[in-house]
Structure formats: structure tokens, C-alpha cells
């Protein structure tokens with residue numbers, strides 16, 4: 001009897017329920033086989049790249065570490081163990097070599113952005129530069145953005161100064177502890193208030209007012225804080241982005257009509273652009289919106305670029321502020337040297353007693369120890385710790401001697417660049433700003449270039465790098481010039497978790513007026 005007829009006869013003997021069970025079992029076996037074959041083929045594609053076996057067959061190991069809140073350290077430890085190139089997911093390899101970093105980001109290498117960047121599409125039909133994965137479109141967009149961003153920088157300083165004053169005022173108003181009266185400030189959130197007010201002010205010409213209110217505005221922080229861990233999870237399972245962008249999940253995406261949260265930022269950006277297009281607009285104030293419009297960017301694209309500026313420029317810089325503060329508070333020798341340098345600078349300045357003055361960026365750049373503290377903290381705790389994967393071009397590429405077929409995603413372990421003992425010595429994991437003074441000019445340049453990779457490189461380089469340095473330098477100078485700072489909870493200065501970058505809670509610090517010498 002032919003096979004198909006025999007199978008029909010056997011099925012006929014079964015009860016209807018047994019038939020359903022048998023069909024379900026059959027389907028499961030077939031799906032299981034498809035899964036095994038697919039997993040085998042994916043594994044085979046990059047089997048020559050070292051890494052843990054489990055990571056080479058499932059992306060979920062990385063997802064697990066995002067949920068466990070130790071993903072950056074995990075990636076770093078794997079890189080050291082298997083490096084210079086490690087397979088961290090079936091289709092993702094990671095490196096931590098500064099030269100490889102620069103090559104992958106160069107125009108010449110022709111890599112493009114990985115799937116994860118789709119997550120930074122705020123409007124599904126209109127990507128801003130950070131979400132553009134096609135190299136040609138990015139090039140055209142960035143040509144328009146770069147000159148405008150550098151014009152924007154020249155007017156950013158006065159806006160950063162206003163927010164530094166607002167922060168210092170807030171301390172004086174609410175958080176100055178005196179003997180017998182402790183008034184600790186939760187610095188993690190205040191750092192965000194500061195960076196959000198700076199970036200909204202530089203972008204829109206008007207700060208959102210987090211510092212003024214000393215609280216969240218339109219529940220923006222509450223909702224975005226909940227979103228940040230999603231960046232990690234989407235980073236480890238980037239195809240999820242496509243599911244979220246498709247109907248019906250797309251209906252849950254934030255929109256201009258929302259009463260709170262990210263949608264408010266979208267509405268604010270859209271209104272701010274519209275306001276500048278009105279015939280009666282005086283056009284006297286300078287901000288990035290005007291700079292972008294003047295540079296020929298379509299108004300609807302300007303809206304998307306403004307949202308990107310706020311997202312890209314706030315959490316990153318506040319992570320840098322928090323971790324630099326933590327490093328200082330836990331390293332008394334560095335704290336003392338930083339304050340001594342600041343005092344020395346102001347000792348013979350007329351502005352020393354002017355409570356309203358803020359150090360100029362040009363002057364701040366002459367303070368080598370302040371700069372060393374900031375660089376050293378960002379080296380150890382890079383705020384942009386995610387993989388930021390880029391896709392291998394059509395011809396494939398060879399990285400550290402391993403051929404990578406087209407479409408492979410190459411991620412970066414920026415923590416590895418900052419802690420590689422070959423570059424930083426046996427105490428690479430120690431916060432020691434002095435290391436920046438122990439080397440000749442050539443080595444110094446090499447170290448500086450490696451730390452700067454936290455801002456990416458080449459065609460992906462951050463547009464707000466100078467604004468970020470300006471914020472960090474000015475705030476530290478003006479705070480430590482006026483106040484002494486101490487961790488409030490000696491047993492645990494803060495609670496740290498790492499779903500994609502370092503997020504903190506309960507970072508309470510105390511400010512006291514400095515004793516005059």
C-alpha cells in the first residue's frame with residue numbers, strides 16, 4: 001500500500017481528539033526541525049569566530065544580561081576573555097580595539113547602521129539622522145546638520161551658563177546642609193534635570209524648566225526612564241523593533257496627541273518649529289532650530305532632529321555627570337587636587353567673588369586636572385556603553401583575521417577601549433586622573449583619542465560632543481568652587497544598574513558651604 005494511503009488509514013483508526021494531538025505533535029516536530037536546521041545554519045555562518053557556544057546559537061543570553069542589569073560588564077568580560085573579536089550573539093560580533101572602532105565607523109569601510117537603530121525612529125516615515133541606516137541618505141543629512149551644529153555650539157555657551165547658575169541656585173535654595181540640619185539631594189535625577197534643561201534650551205531656545213521646578217515636567221522623565229532598559233532589550237533582539245513598528249503595536253507608539261511623556265516632547269518640537277516659520281517671527285534668538293532651518297533642512301525633518309538632540313544629549317551626559325561625581329566622592333586625593341586647581345584659578349581673578357559668574361569654556365579648558373577627572377571618569381564608565389552595531393557591507397570584511405560575511409553586525413565594546421590593560425596599564429580599572437600627567441604628548445594623544453571613542457567616530461560622530469564637555473567642565477568647576485560635597489549614605493552611595501548604560505537611583509549627596517581659608 002502506498003505511504004500516503006497507509007498514513008490516511010492509520011489516522012482513520014484514531015479517535016478525533018487523538019487525531020488533533022497527533023497533528024499537533026507532527027507540526028511541533030516539523031517546526032522543531034526547521035528551528036534546528038535554521039540554528040545550525042546561523043551557527044555555521046560565524047563558527048570560526050570565538051565565543052561561548054550558547055551565545056552562538058541564541059540571542060537570549062545577551063537579553064538575559066540586560067534583564068540582569070550587568071550587560072556592559074558582561075560584554076567587557078567576554079571581550080577580554082575571547083578578544084580581540086568575540087561572537088556575542090548568533091549574528092553579532094564585538095571588538096574593543098580603537099583602530100577597528102575607527103575603521104568600522106569610517107566612510108571608506110562602507111559599513112551601515114545595524115537594525116537596532118530603527119528603534120530611534122520617532123516618526124516611522126521620517127527618520128532623523130541617528131535612525132538613518134542608508135549611507136547615502138545619512139551623508140546628505142549630515143552635510144546639512146554639521147555646519148548648523150557647529151554654529152549652534154557658538155551660541156550654546158550662554159545657555160549652558162544659565163543652567164549651571166540654575167543648578168548652583170537650586171543647591172543654595174534647597175540643599176545646603178548646615179551643622180545639625182542635613183538636606184541631601186538625590187543627584188541622579190538633578191543631573192538629568194540639568195542636562196535636559198541645557199539640551200532643550202540649546203535646541204529650542206527655551207529650557208523646559210526641570211531645575212526651576214526641581215521636579216519632572218509633563219512626566220517626561222518618568223516615562224523615558226521606563227523606556228531606557230528597552231533600548232538594551234531591543235539591542236539584543238533588534239527584530240522586535242520591526243514588530244513594534246507594525247500594526248497593531250505601532251498604535252501604542254508615543255504621538256503628539258499624548259498628554260504626558262515622550263509625546264509631549266514631540267509636540268513641543270513641532271510647535272517650536274512652527275513658531276519659527278510664522279511670518280511675524282522676529283528671528284532674533286539663535287538656537288539649533290533656526291540654524292537647521294537656515295541650512296535648508298525641511299521643517300518636518302527639523303522636528304525629528306530636535307527630538308534626537310534631546311534624547312541623545314540628556315541621559316548620556318547625566319550618566320557622565322553622575323559617574324564623575326561618584327569617582328570624585330570615592331577618591332579623596334582626586335577631590336582635593338580638583339578643588340585646589342579650581343581655587344588656584346580663581347585666586348587671582350576678579351570674578352572670584354562674583355556669585356553669578358560662570359567660568360568660560362576657554363578658561364575651563366586651561367584646567368588640566370578638571371579635564372583629567374572628566375576623561376578618566378568617562379574612560380571607566382562610558383555613558384554610551386551599548387553595542388551600537390554596524391552592518392558588514394555587501395562584499396564582507398575581514399576583522400582581526402576573521403572573515404565576516406555581509407550582514408554580520410559588528411558591535412563595539414567601548415568599556416573595553418577604556419579598560420584595556422595594554423593601553424592603560426595594569427591598574428586600568430582604577431580611577432586615577434594622574435595617569436594623564438605621566439605620559440608624553442604622543443601617548444597622551446593616543447589616550448585622548450581612545451576616550452573620545454565614547455562619542456563614536458567618523459561618519460557617526462556625536463553632534464553634541466563639545467556641548468557635553470562644556471556642561472561637565474562648567475558644572476564641576478562651579479559646584480566645587482562653592483561647595484563641599486559628600487556622599488550621604490556612606491554604606492552605599494548609590495544603587496547602580498546596567499540594562500544598557502549605567503542608571504542610578506538613591507544617589508544622595510550633601511552640599512555644605514566651603515570654609516574660607
Ligand code: HEM
Pocket residue numbers: 129130131142199202308309310312313314316317320382383384388454455456459460461462463464465467468
Ligand atoms: C557624554 C555625553 C555624550 C555621549 C557619550 C554621546 C555619545 C554619542 C554616540 C556614541 C553617538 C553615535 C551613535 C552611533 O550612531 O553609533 C552619538 C550621536 C549623537 N549625539 Fe551624542 N553623546 C553625548 C552627548 C550629546 C549631546 C549633549 C548632544 C546634543 C546637544 C548629542 C547629540 C547627538 C546627536 C544629534 C547624535 C546623532 C549623530 C548622527 O546620527 O550622526 N550628544 N552620541
